Amino acid sequence: MQLITESTNPERDSAIIEASQGGAATKDIADLHKISVGRVQQILRRHKAGEVFDLFLADGQQKVGVAQVITSRGFIHACQLAMREYRASFARLELPSWRLVAGENAIALNDPSLAG
Secondary structure, three states: OEEEEOOOOHHHHHHHHHHHHOOOOHHHHHHHHOOOHHHHHHHHHHHHHOEEEEEEEEOOOOEEEEEEEEEOOHHHHHHHHHHHHOHHHHHOOOHHHOEEEEOOEEEEOOOHHHHO
């Protein structure tokens, strides 16, 4: 399954997280990546609050792995990120029966909350 994050620069964010876990000072990390100290702190907060959602497509009979989504904003946002990534593929499915599922959470692909 593909990994999807809410970050626009996941490679940089991973390097920042690793440097922080290695004991590097926030200012040094910011200088290295040419970003503000506040941005580094925001990335670290988002990482700490992040949840991992293993998303599957299910139609009641089949269950197909879609992606592993990391987000700090919950199940609906994880589904929205997956919808953005796979919009063309999902559009070809017969919408009424297909749902995105992660654990006990499920939402229909045609649910209006996924449009955002």
